[in-house]
Amino acid sequence: MASPSHRRRSRRKWRAALVPAAVVAAVALAASLLMALRPDGNPTAADAPPAPVSGSPVPGSHSKASPTAPSRAPKPTPSPSKPPSSPPPATTTAPPRASNSAAAPASATAPPAGRIRPGVTYDGIATFYDTGNGDGACLYGPTDDVMTAAMNHADYETSRACGAYVRVRAADGASVTVRITNECPLPCAPGQLDLSAQAFAKLATPSAGRVPISWSLLSPGTPEAPERISIRYKTGSSSHWCGIQAVGHRNPLARLEVRDGGGWRQLRRTEYNYFLSEQGSGCGGELRLTDIYGERLTLDDLPVRPDVLQPTRVQFAAH
Known part of the structure; x- marks a missing residue:
């Protein structure tokens, strides 16, 4: 049987444990009554904890921010209807300013002359060959005109030289006018003219074989050029x-x-x-x-x- 002193100590322990339990129960009862008196039963915005800003760490937290799910692109908000924009005004080109000189006729605009140009003197070598009946690469056909020449391959330029009249001069001043009717293939060098034997004889003796020359384009009058094409x-x-x-x-x-x-x-x-x-x-x-x-x-x-x-x-x- 317990002694009276021991029973008194047990009562004190029970009473000490009973007081905190009663306090906790009273607080819980008060909280439940408060929730019951609210119409929606939800905490107010003032009671809710503040939401963290996206990408910002929660204060006091040392944990890494969890990756957020990719957000969907927001649907475009319909804008108030606008009247269709008017098309831009048509651009107009200002008329050309008046010139003091009259417009040149179309025939005054010369097309490219190619390698052989008017007013230019070319240096080269003259040789000669047997022209036969006078026909050649230009396909003009047989001719009695013996004052002809074959143009070197470079200056022949895909037959652009055909029909050109050329004045040829030797170093001693002798000259002859020839018409280009043929092509002198390689190894004829640029500037070289292969003359008919008769035309070469106007510049040097046939035994010379090759003589240095200069030559230039000619626009001859009649009778060197025919009266008509x-x-x-x-x-x-x-x-x-x-x-x-x-x-x-x-x-x-x-x-x-x-x-x-x-x-x-x-x-x-x-x-x-x-x-x-x-x-x-x-x-x-x-x-x-x-x-x-x-x-x-x-x-x-x-x-x-x-x-x-x-x-x-x-x-x-x-x-």
Whole structure:
């Protein structure tokens, strides 16, 4: 049986434990009554803890921020309707200012002259060869004109030199005028002219073989140049395909064009000195010739007559 002193100590311990339990129960009862008296039962904004700013660590926390789920792109908010924007005003080009000089005619604009240019003197070597019947790479055909020459490959320039008149001078002052009717292939050097034997004899004795020369382009008058140009259609030409050649032009020919619909179409020049219309356009129609000085000559319709030299009534001006 416990002694009275021991029972008194037990009561004191029980009472000490009972007092805190009663306090906790009273606080819990008060809190439940407060929640019951609120209409929604949720804590107010003032009672809620502040939300952390995105990307900012929570104060007092040492943990790493957890990765957030990728946010969806917000839907575009419909903007108030706007009237359609008016198109930008059309830009206008101001008219050109008046010039004190009159506009140059189209014929005054010279096309590219190629390697051989007016007013330029070229140095080279003269040789000679047997011209036979006078025909050559330019396909002008046999001729009695013996004052001719073959142009070196570089200056021949895909037959652009064909028909050019050239004045050739030797070192002692002797000179001769020749017409380019042929090509001197390699190893003929740039500047070199292979003259007919008759033309070479005007500069030096045939035994010399080679002589230094200078030469320049010439725009001769009559009788060195014919009074008029002739046109020839190549063998096999028809209304479906044709090759066209101009013969006897005073100045080097820069372009040959045919009337194609409402305009002019330039034909390609071959190394054998014919201008080709491979689809037949313009064959037998109007032609337009342009020299390196820019002069244009328009020819009336000429029938397609292969291998026939058809004379015209026109010629380029002398310069």
